Amino acid sequence: MADVTPLTTQCCIAGGGPAGLMLGFLLARAGVDVIVLEKHKDFLRDFRGDTIHPSTLTILQDLGLLEEFLKLPHDEISELSGDVYGTVVTLADFRHVPAPRPFLVLVPQWDFLDFIADHARRLPRFHLLMETKAERVVEENGRIVGVEVSQGERRFRIACDLLVAADGRHTTIRESAGLQVNDIGAPIDVLWFRVPRDAERHPSRTGGILRPGAMLVMLDRSSYWQCAFVIPKGSMDKLQAEGLQRFRERIAAVAPFLTPELQALASWDDIKLLGVQITDLPHWSRPGLLCIGDAAHAMSPVGGVGINLAIQDAVAAANLLADPLREGRLTTHDLERVQKRRRWAARVTQRAQVAVQDEVLSPVLARQDAPQAPPLAVRMLQRFPRLRRLPARLVGIGVRPERVETGPAHG
Ligand SMILES: Cc1cc2nc3c(=O)[nH]c(=O)nc-3n(C[C@H](O)[C@H](O)[C@H](O)COP(=O)(O)OP(=O)(O)OC[C@H]3O[C@@H](n4cnc5c(N)ncnc54)[C@H](O)[C@@H]3O)c2cc1C
Incomplete structure (x- = not known):
């Protein structure tokens, strides 16, 4: 050597x-x-x-790089929505966060x-x-x-x-x-995979879908969906033992419009396990x-x-x-x-x-059937839209946000 x-x-x-x-x-x-x-x-x-959050957009603005950054191909998300047991709900509204741009950037x-x-x-x-x-x-x-x-x-x-x-x-x-x-510790793991997106048939919506025993997050990437399927920690072996077709069926049960495209998952190599820590x-x-x-x-x-x-x-x-x-x-x-x-x-x-x-996640994964109504917190967010600013602030800005204090660039 x-x-x-x-x-x-x-x-x-x-x-x-x-x-x-x-x-x-x-x-x-x-x-x-x-x-x-x-x-x-x-x-x-x-x-x-x-996801680049408003707190990071503030840092980029401090550095004079925000406008250039926003020229990169990206998507802007002003609201986070979800399909909770069949009801589409808005969970967070970023339009009021104190930042130079009030949205999440997906890049x-x-x-x-x-x-x-x-x-x-x-x-x-x-x-x-x-x-x-x-x-x-x-x-x-x-x-x-x-x-x-x-x-x-x-x-x-x-x-x-x-x-x-x-x-x-x-x-x-x-x-x-x-x-x-x-x-x-964490009670969940996440399986990531891509599925082609048919722009004519598929709704353009980045968000989560909750069904009894399952949660799927879908990020709209124009030509494909980047999907995250939440599973109980350590259950990947069991899923693999059930076979790939059964896995496709599990996803299709949550998002039926994806059924034809799920054939793109040709082997377990197309599905990446990320152990949550x-x-x-x-x-x-x-x-x-x-x-x-x-x-x-x-x-x-x-x-x-x-x-x-x-x-x-x-x-x-x-x-x-x-x-x-x-x-x-x-x-x-x-x-x-x-x-x-x-x-x-x-x-x-x-x-x-x-x-x-x-x-939220563990009870959802343990459920056998859908509740009569979405959880109370979700119902409150629908009834009082101003409340949606709180989750947006927690996610978008977080606690103790930082600003660049190192002064102008040294030559
Ligand atoms: C499933 C999953 C989904 C996530 N989704 C999101 C999301 O949507 N939004 C979000 O903000 N965060 C998300 N995160 C978290 C996010 O990816 C990490 O928190 C973030 O990337 C941490 O940044 P980091 O720079 O500390 O570490 P990393 O991003 O892990 O960067 C570490 C770097 O060090 C390099 N490296 C490692 N070891 C060595 C070595 N010995 N020598 C030299 N180089 C080395 C690696 O190659 C890597 O480039 C997600 C994480 C997971 C697991």
Whole structure:
């Protein structure tokens, strides 16, 4: 295995997801030398979070990038609706959220990441190493002083003042630093798959369909539906044992208009299991190391808030760390301030997700027959439309929203 000369930087970020790329961009923009490591050769991620919320649109506006971002092909969602046991209801109304644009943007995650990476690459202090895997932390006298990385057969070290673990929920860096996570657990898993969309026959509606024992979320992607089928945790083996035709029938029972298109599911390879996890990290940092995004708090897909929380972490970290990093005076206390600011927001959001999982999703999956009427909360939202602003605010803006405070771009 060939070795190359070690590199040195002020901040090395493991992971080029929403958290890592946004933090790299913000720090480089604030004059900090940054290397971002991404183990894949591109940002193509199928079946991951694709929703950009008003809170993130606010960040893009702070950066002067909002108008350009909105030129990317995307869909705008002003209302979230659902079909609850046969009654179509509106659950959230984003038109009143305090943001430069009051809607959710549906855009493939890779387009969003490419967009941020393109802008970051224009900054002289930003360096993105693709197909480069962060293997483990390098530690000296109890302090993380760098990271060991691999590029194919090559292995080398990057020395840094700060290593950031933004390598997602299956983080290797957090593990190698010995930081222990609490698994809060989740009663559901999600199966993702695509089904062709017949524009003439299919209603154009992004939303969920609830039926006794089943929940299907459908994202309208013009030529196809991106579908998420919620199942009880650990039940994938049972579904597979029943066979693919039975699975198609289960989906068709929820969305009969999809029946012909479901033949496009030719094998189980077309269906991707995503095991839902909710985790909480009691200590986000060690001297020289900080965890953010899913590496610090894996989120349930409920509300589709994961990308946006990861970005909020990145903005808070940049606001608090850019000056000390640039001036070479970073302390452990600075890192702890990031956790202090963001862990509360993540925990509050996770608690809301757990409540939805336990009070809504699990009972729906356990039901044998439809109730006489939609649940009380849903009926209230129909009777008092102003109430729909509350879920919109929780999902679209969240708790403790961040603004970019790192000032204008450094030359
Ligand atoms: C089923 C499902 C549906 C979801 N739907 C939504 C949604 O609709 N909206 C939403 O906002 N969120 C959603 N989420 C959550 C969202 O995808 C995550 O919360 C978000 O992507 C977290 O961002 P991150 O940057 O922390 O981590 P990730 O997005 O996981 O990014 C980590 C990056 O690090 C790279 N990496 C990993 N290990 C290494 C390594 N050792 N070295 C170098 N690179 C490495 C990975 O390739 C990846 O690019 C969903 C999640 C799931 C599981």
